[in-house]
Amino acid sequence: MTTTITSPSLDLAAPPTRPTRDSFWTRIAAELAEAIARGVYPPGERLPSEHALAEQYGVNRHTIRRSLASLSSQGLLRVTQGSGTYVEDFAVELTLARRTRHQQSMAQAGLRGVLRVLDAGTVRATAAQARALQLPARSALLRLAVLGEAEQAPLHVGERFFPLPRFERLEAVVRETGSITAAFTAHGVADYTRRESRVTAQMPEPALAAQLRQPATRPVMLVESVNVDTEGVPIEFARTWFAGDRVTLTVTHDE
Amino acid sequence: MTTTITSPSLDLAAPPTRPTRDSFWTRIAAELAEAIARGVYPPGERLPSEHALAEQYGVNRHTIRRSLASLSSQGLLRVTQGSGTYVEDFAVELTLARRTRHQQSMAQAGLRGVLRVLDAGTVRATAAQARALQLPARSALLRLAVLGEAEQAPLHVGERFFPLPRFERLEAVVRETGSITAAFTAHGVADYTRRESRVTAQMPEPALAAQLRQPATRPVMLVESVNVDTEGVPIEFARTWFAGDRVTLTVTHDE
DNA sequence: CGATATTTGTCCGTATGTATA
DNA sequence: GTATACATACGGACAAATATC
Numbered sequence: 001m002t003t004t005i006t007s008p009s010l011d012l013a014a015p016p017t018r019p020t021r022d023s024f025w026t027r028i029a030a031e032l033a034e035a036i037a038r039g040v041y042p043p044g045e046r047l048p049s050e051h052a053l054a055e056q057y058g059v060n061r062h063t064i065r066r067s068l069a070s071l072s073s074q075g076l077l078r079v080t081q082g083s084g085t086y087v088e089d090f091a092v093e094l095t096l097a098r099r100t101r102h103q104q105s106m107a108q109a110g111l112r113g114v115l116r117v118l119d120a121g122t123v124r125a126t127a128a129q130a131r132a133l134q135l136p137a138r139s140a141l142l143r144l145a146v147l148g149e150a151e152q153a154p155l156h157v158g159e160r161f162f163p164l165p166r167f168e169r170l171e172a173v174v175r176e177t178g179s180i181t182a183a184f185t186a187h188g189v190a191d192y193t194r195r196e197s198r199v200t201a202q203m204p205e206p207a208l209a210a211q212l213r214q215p216a217t218r219p220v221m222l223v224e225s226v227n228v229d230t231e232g233v234p235i236e237f238a239r240t241w242f243a244g245d246r247v248t249l250t251v252t253h254d255e
Numbered sequence: 256m257t258t259t260i261t262s263p264s265l266d267l268a269a270p271p272t273r274p275t276r277d278s279f280w281t282r283i284a285a286e287l288a289e290a291i292a293r294g295v296y297p298p299g300e301r302l303p304s305e306h307a308l309a310e311q312y313g314v315n316r317h318t319i320r321r322s323l324a325s326l327s328s329q330g331l332l333r334v335t336q337g338s339g340t341y342v343e344d345f346a347v348e349l350t351l352a353r354r355t356r357h358q359q360s361m362a363q364a365g366l367r368g369v370l371r372v373l374d375a376g377t378v379r380a381t382a383a384q385a386r387a388l389q390l391p392a393r394s395a396l397l398r399l400a401v402l403g404e405a406e407q408a409p410l411h412v413g414e415r416f417f418p419l420p421r422f423e424r425l426e427a428v429v430r431e432t433g434s435i436t437a438a439f440t441a442h443g444v445a446d447y448t449r450r451e452s453r454v455t456a457q458m459p460e461p462a463l464a465a466q467l468r469q470p471a472t473r474p475v476m477l478v479e480s481v482n483v484d485t486e487g488v489p490i491e492f493a494r495t496w497f498a499g500d501r502v503t504l505t506v507t508h509d510e
Numbered sequence: 511c512g513a514t515a516t517t518t519g520t521c522c523g524t525a526t527g528t529a530t531a
Numbered sequence: 532g533t534a535t536a537c538a539t540a541c542g543g544a545c546a547a548a549t550a551t552c
Contacts, residue, residue: 022461024539025539051516060540060542061542062542063540063541070471075457079518080548081519084516093453096454197505198503198505200476202330202456203474206281217458220456221454244456250451251451278520280521304536305537314521316522318520335536335537336530336536337528338529338536339536340536
């Protein structure tokens with residue numbers, strides 16, 4: 001089990017800024033969060049409807065919605081139109097290490113990982129892509145848009161770029177096997193390692209949120225990474241968006 | 256300069272779910288994002304006021320606010336009450352590696368880093384903390400709440416736990432020098448390395464957002480990390496919240 | 511399967527408060 | 532102090548998704 005990464009319930013020190021009189025929605029959000037923490041609403045449980053909460057707290061429904069939106073984006077709640085608002089339970093732990101393998105990460109988490117090719121094509125490298133892959137600008141690249149799933153639930157989606165003509169037949173193999181590693185092997189790459197990963201937190205665009213099947217109110221993690229072969233030659237540049245909802249990234253530094 | 260981590264403007268493939276007719280606020284957000292991308296509103300520029308935008312798009316001001324909130328949480332805009340809405344420019348790159356040193360990371364980014372102690376005290380280890388530090392449950396720990404700044408701007412804030420009585424005098428040294436490394440040295444720890452880091456994206460609580468001086472609408476990155484001395488004995492367990500606004504984490508895997 | 515009620519999502523309009531210039 | 536701009540809150544209406552009968 002993962003050590004629970006709780007919401008930042010820190011009273012690190014008094015806020016250095018203003019002693020603003022809290023707004024209604026802030027106070028209500030805090031009260032609901034505490035109720036959830038104390039198990040009044042256990043994981044999976046449905047909260048009272050917005051209408052009911054509004055009545056209960058004596059505020060307008062919009063005010064309640066503001067509170068719920070906040071808690072939802074902090075990862076405590078999941079809101080579903082037409083159904084209700086539910087208390088969330090927690091996330092899959094993925095490993096980001098020198099020898100990162102998608103399937104392995106999944107297996108580690110006790111899940112069966114599937115990699116699906118959404119789209120494929122040939123593109124010319126942008127300046128940034130060329131730099132990452134140590135190629136001349138505007139080199140030809142194979143672009144794969146892929147979706148990583150486990151137990152029906154999408155965990156990440158992204159685009160991966162491979163130098164051409166070296167990896168010309170890659171798409172077919174990935175589609176067949178659902179594995180990048182297998183495809184590399186088929187291209188004579190016996191082994192490869194991850195050189196670097198860059199992580200940022202973002203709010204997803206609606207389309208991205210839909211693909212990851214997570215609310216647009218919850219953050220995603222964008223990981224930009226470069227894989228190199230045993231010679232140190234870059235063979236893949238990837239931009240992967242992870243569902244912040246369901247994924248924790250663990251970076252191990254031991255060698 | 257960092258390779259620009261742009262917002263996920265991906266048309267990876269058609270959304271697998273529904274062809275929902277986009278809402279007004281979604282379409283307006285997309286149009287504004289494109290205008291920003293094309294330089295119609297360059298970084299630092301002030302957008303027209305909400306009132307003006309509402310008129311321009313022929314919608315209610317609240318609809319515009321929904322669009323701006325979305326773009327703001329994606330990191331494209333910064334909204335300031337009483338002043339206006341501005342196009343953002345980008346982030347500091349911090350390194351997360353086996354030999355992570357706060358001051359070094361800062362220097363790398365061309366900044367003068369300062370570490371300030373917000374609060375200090377003695378606590379008893381929770382189960383999770385004890386496990387991370389390989390100590391018996393409820394062991395005595397020194398807890399430091401620290402704030403990392405560069406150029407007046409807070410970059411991260413967090414709490415760090417150190418085993419007692421080994422690091423009894425740590426607080427004083429950190430307060431004096433503003434450096435954890437220096438404090439470890441003073442305690443006879445010649446060298447130390449980071450064993451593991453766990454990264455999640457969250458929306459900040461209002462208090463945290465205030466401390467990081469970033470809007471509560473933008474995600475933060477929570478990094479849980481363990482540092483060990485040369486013997487492999489854990490000496491620090493830290494939970495650090497990074498301003499998603501201003502920070503990119505780079506994980507290097509090369510040894 | 512279809513009809514209906516429930517629940518959340520979007521949008522409008524208005525009013526008042528608060529921060530900034 | 533005044534004007535401007537964003538923040539919060541209220542009330543109402545209808546749409547869209549879901550659940551239920």
